[in-house]
Amino acid sequence: MNNNKIKDIVIVGGGTSGWMTAAMLSKLYPSQLDITLVESDTIGTIGVGEATIPPLQIFNNVLGINEQDFIHQTQATIKLGIQFENWGKLGDKYMHAFGEFGKDIGYTAFHHYWLADNPDPKSLWDYSFNYQAAIQGKFSPTPRIHNNQLAGLTHAYHFDAGLYAKLLREYSIEKGVNRIEGKVSQVNQDEHEFITSLTLENGNTVAGDLFIDCSGLHGVLLDKVYKVGFDSYQHWLPCDSAWAVPCEKVEPIIPYTRSIAHKNGWQWRIPLQHRTGNGLVFASSKMSDADAKQLLLDNLDAPAIGEPRLIRFTPGRRQQQWVKNCVAIGLSSGFLEPLESTSIHLVQTAIIRLTKLMPHAQINPSLIDEYNRQAKLEFEQIRDFIILHYHLNHRADSCETDNSDDIWQACREMDIPESLQQKIALFKDTGNLFRQQENLFTNEAWLQVMVGQGIIPEDYNPLANVITNAQRLEFLANLKAIYAQNLSQITSHQQFLSTCG
Structure with a gap:
């Protein structure tokens, strides 16, 4: 040296x-x-x-x-979040949308105001600007909205x-x-x-x-x-293999990733301008390579480009x-x-x-x-955040086929790291979320996965009661109106991509 x-x-x-x-x-x-x-x-x-x-x-x-x-x-295309399908029960879907939810008031996180009115869980995403843009297929660079008082769109890429x-x-x-x-x-x-x-x-x-x-x-x-x-980490994360294959592009190009749970694994769909990336992550101890490959090919949105590639990992x-x-x-x-x-x-x-x-x-x-x-x-x-998705599944009572030998029941019943167990318990009991030092994932990310996969807290922070019920309802209604007004002014994702050519 x-x-x-x-x-x-x-x-x-x-x-x-x-x-x-x-x-x-x-x-x-x-x-x-x-x-x-x-x-x-x-x-x-x-x-x-x-x-x-x-x-x-x-x-x-x-x-x-x-x-x-x-x-x-x-x-590249724009990515506003990841939509998780069938991770709760078959037919369920929710999105981990990037960016903020609503607006915090003082030291009180927005979701406590939402929780105070005993809401429908699906209504949480009414207050995500990213989610509303994603499902409407819209995007344009908007870092702040409403006179800079609210966060605009937060994006990544495919x-x-x-x-x-x-x-x-x-x-x-x-x-x-x-x-x-x-x-x-x-x-x-x-x-x-x-x-x-x-x-x-x-x-x-x-x-x-x-x-x-x-x-x-x-x-x-x-x-x-x-x-x-x-x-x-395989005792918590059972999947150890993946098939990957691109297919022809499908239009309109959606501005989010799809993650679709299947028996003994899950499938990704990543839309690019010239093709769609696809893969099936699976547990080789529960599903043969041939069955996993066929499951992937049967669930493509368009004809495959080339042969699938098999990837092994621990x-x-x-x-x-x-x-x-x-x-x-x-x-x-x-x-x-x-x-x-x-x-x-x-x-x-x-x-x-x-x-x-x-x-x-x-x-x-x-x-x-x-x-x-x-x-x-x-x-x-x-690792803990990924385990969270597996552990909170509710697929055991409604899988596609006999569930006596799939990963989902085992993941739901497994012992999880203490750090993760404490986070789940605190949210379930009190609605509180605290971002640990240097944690990549925001409180909004944890909130969406836990609510999206079935946890509604039993309580909320009493600071949410500082305003009256009528004021809370007006606050929530105003947010939805602001998001709707701003979304009406945003171009489509396809139009945005055409400006980058």
């Missing part, structure tokens, strides 16, 4: 995670770091991370990527992950990143087990000070070299994501099924975490410990 300063960064693997890493490091450290990315065109990528959450806007903004250019070059990687690859090379085509055949280490260089199959050597493993499920460095242990995380001078980013660090579109976000947060803890003169154990502490907390918080 260079004993003077950390300068030479080597990224192993391209794809979305590798080129996101290269792009951001080359942007933030234009002169301090020399960045090399090693990838092989003969090694495929997973490429199913086609739905995102709103923070990706920040990532692109930091890079200086214009939104309309991004949408055009990646065949996009072609391969095209995004290509965009970032061109961006990174223009910024000075050195791309080397090749496969790693040997990893060379010093007496302290720090990586000193990589030997490629063609005999060339790539030396570096810090190595970033973006090799996906192959785990070329963190797994194969350091053999870091793996914390499996839900969980590496016990350390930074070891010695090696940091794992992306699937090499762990895997959480894409139920809440967090795969690319985990790449993004890992990159930002690394920039905040980037070693300067040397790699200190305190940096490594803090990085690993934050990464562990993030994975566990997202």
